[in-house]
Every structure is written in C-alpha cells, then in structure tokens.
Amino acid sequence: MYALVDCNCFYVSCERLFRPELNHKAVVVLSNNDGCVVARSPEAKELGIKMAVPFFEVREFYDRGELHVFSSNYALYGDISSRVMSTLEALAPAVEIYSIDEAFLDLRGMQLNYDLNRYGHQIKQRIHKWVGVPVGVGIAQTKTLAKLANYAAKHYPKTLGVVDLSAASWRSRLLKKTNVADVWGVGRRTAAKLYAEQIFTAADLAESDAEAMGKRYSVMLQRTILELRGIPCFNFAEQPTEKQQVLCSRTFSSRLTELPPLKEAVREYAVRAAEKLREEKGLARYISVFLRTNPNARFEVKYANSAAVTLPNPTCDSRVLMSIAVQLLEQIYLPGYRYMKAGVMLGDIQPHNSYQVDLFNPDLHSPKSQQLMKTLDEINQRYHRGVTFVGQGFEQNWSMQRQHLSPSYTTSWQDLRRVRC
C-alpha cells in the first residue's frame, strides 16, 4: 500500500500561514520574474484565473484589490516543505519526496493493523496542526492509484481530503470518472492517441490489453495499466538518485547588452552553482555557460550560444569555477544583442571523497581550498550572504524582478513575523 500526500495550492498556503487575513481571499503566486501565475487559491480559481497565465492578463483583479499577489519566495517554500517532509517521516515507515509539495509513503504491511482511512486523516490533521498547511491524502495499492486517489481527495469535497481506494468498488467508480489524460504518466500526446482508440477514461485504459499496448506505445504505459489494476510496478525509491548536474540560470529583470553586467551575473550563477555542488558533496569536472536573447521576440536579432570546458581535475571551489565561467562567457559574448538569460551548468559530478587526480595538474580540491569554501559557506549561512566576491557585483541590477516578495519569515532573523502584544 502507498499513500500520496500532496499540499493544497502549496505556495499560496505558505504565504497564508503568516498572513491569516488572506484565508478565504483570492491569492496567487507568480513564477520567477513575476511572469506567470504558478499557484492559485480556490478563490482565485473562482475568479476564472487559469494556471500559467501571464500576470498582466489578470492584473485588473489586482488593481481592483480583488486579488493578492506574491512573487515566488523559495526560501519560505523550501523551509515549509522540509517541515512537511520531516513531519511525514515521523509518521510513516518510509517517505519518498516526490516534489517540493508531494511525497509518497510506503505503507506496506500497515493495512493489517491500521484503519488506513483513519491513518490518512491523522496525517492530514498532524501536518495542518504542526506545520500549518493543508494537505490531501490518497491511499491505494499502487503509486499510480494513490495519485488518482489524491486527485479525488482534492476535487471531491465530500471526501474531506482523504481517499482510501483499497476497496475494489471505490476504485472502479473512480476509474470510470477519471479522464485518461489525468492518469499519472499519461502525457497529453498519448492521451490524444488513446482517445482515437476509444479509450477515454482510466477504466477504459485499465481494461485494455496491457501487453499489446506496451508493444504499441511504451513499456511505461504497460506498467501504468497494470498499476491501475492494482498490481504494483513502480517501486518505492528508497534512495533518491545522485544528481548528474547542477544548474543555475535566471532570466534577467531587464535585457542586458554590455559585457560587465553579464560577467557579474555569470559569476553570481557560478558561485550559486558551486554552493549547491558543495551541499551535495560533489566535485565537478565539466563546466558550461550559456547565453541567449529572447527566442520569441519578433523584431529582434536572435542569438544563443554556449561554451564548455572539461577540467583536468574536479573541483567545487567557487573561485576556480567563477573565473572559468567568465572566460567561457567572454568566448561566446557578442556585442549588439539584447540578452535575456544566462546560466552556468556543472557536470561530470563525482563524490568528493573518491575521485581520480590527474598527476600532471594541480589538485584543485586541496585541503586549503576545502577549508576556505567551508568557512565561506558557514559565514554565508549565518549572515545571510555576508561574503560575496567582488566580481559578483553589489547592485545586481540584472537580478530577478520580485516586486511582490513576502519576507523570509522562517529563514532570516530580520524578517520574523511580527505579532502584536
């Protein structure tokens, strides 16, 4: 048995936790650079605001005071997410974090001793009481069915946010009601082909010939069909796979044309990527930088390019990665374009405690470098980005546009929520 726990409109719920006056009000959260709507409260959905619409299309609601708007506050969402996950870890034998707001629980063996429906309600209440965000819980024999159960828990208010599909009658009713396009792992393209074959609902798919479908479509679809019948095919991932690459890239708040601000941006991305790399205890040998103009601009000359280098020895030293990133940028920068985005990618990642050293080149992961990076990370963690390299720039005029950003309530002492007394 598996459970899928999914936070309801997670980003909005995080913002509301510290702004209770926004409960029952229309709230949306915008993507990077305040571009599109990425999370909506039920009240915002009622206003007719669709997912992923550009902010300017719904701006009228905001201007009239009917809609509250937030920029993405990843420091806040990340912290709340880890609280949700660690609360779950205390409640279930094993937890697989599936995304920032979803986790699978492995409940194998538990159905013998527990009323799983009641257990689902306990999870829901615990997360709401302890962390302060609402969740839905779907419980079933397979991960695909647990996903479906969760979908039902969210869409049918009668369920009170918890659906346990272990009873076969429940399962067949839900499968008949579910559009095949809403089944986990069935893409929009596959769904279109399935419609042509008269397969419209999840029940139709579950009744199709799994083996034949597997040959015509993919092994994945074959496994999905079996999962819909209650036969587990997707295993519980006990350990997340190691990262193959680390990427840091952003869209600039305004277009950049000159080399100096681009260099600042690329240095910043390299430093951030290096920090992420060190968090994962990895060393990178491959580093690439890309740069591009807006690919959709109609009346502009477009340009996109990238450059990469493989180092003789792997490293996670911010200084080394920063200077290489700038050299790579200089190779691809051309004057006369309006650049929209740049990024730094680190690849060929090896664990820091076992890597091959090239004898004829200096070991970049020297004890001295390790000590310096450790100190740097500690200072930056404690003083909220207290140390920056001169080349990262002080003004960072190119950085993200986040006009509606809420305070970092849980990660910065200056930003603590104030309470009246």
Place this chain on the structure above:
Amino acid sequence: MSVVVLGQGGDSPFLTIPFFLSAVSAGFPSPAQDYVEKTLNLNELLIQHPSATYFVRAEGDSMQGAGIFSGDVLVVDRSLQARNGDIVIASIDGDLTVKKLELSSVCRLLPCNPDYSPIVISTEEALELFGVVTNVIHSFR
C-alpha cells in the same frame, strides 16, 4: 538568584554558546574543565518539535507582566495543545497577537498589562490559534 553551570557549548551547525568563555579566573585554571562531558546546544533547550516550531517577534507592551517586551523573540510550538493559562499566538480578525489564554467558563485572551482589556472569544471553536509560546528570548543589550 543563583546560577548553576551546566556544561559547555559545542561545535554544531546550529548556534551554540561556549559556556566557559566568560568564566575566566586569572592565573588559575577552572577545576571544572576536566569534568566537561558534553556540549550544549540552545536548540535542545528551546525546541522540542523542530518541524512545528516557528520564531516570531513581539511588538507592543500588553504582555510586559508575563515578561514579554517589544522586540523579544518568541519560540512558538504549534504541536502543543493549548491549555488554560498558556501564552498563545492567536489570530484576531486576521491579525496575529500574543495573549494569555483563559479557558474556563468563558474563552478569553488576557493581556498582562492593566492598561489593556481582555478580548472575549464567543466560543472555543471560534478561537484561531497559531501556536503556543514556549519560550521568550529577551536581549539585555
């Protein structure tokens, strides 16, 4: 008031306080040094349920009688069931406020300062709590 030395703060990713740093007696090594066994972490003392604990900052003077002053950091544990007499963070008309909870025949939020008057909550169900305050961190300088 007397003070008992508990032990030494240690090297951990969290904020720790080395306890002997200020207790230097010139010319004579502390005899207690040999008996230090473990290091102390303030989180251990202040936080029982990390995933349910939030920090907030107090603003105002209505809770001075309870030892909460403007600018103090409050440790709030959401996992605790609020009881009569607890200091709580409640949501009143969408605003978060610190008060002492009275759960007797009536449900009231009491200030700890005679200049303020209690807030009466119609029923216990209408009470919206953010969490229970377990500790206050007051800085003297």
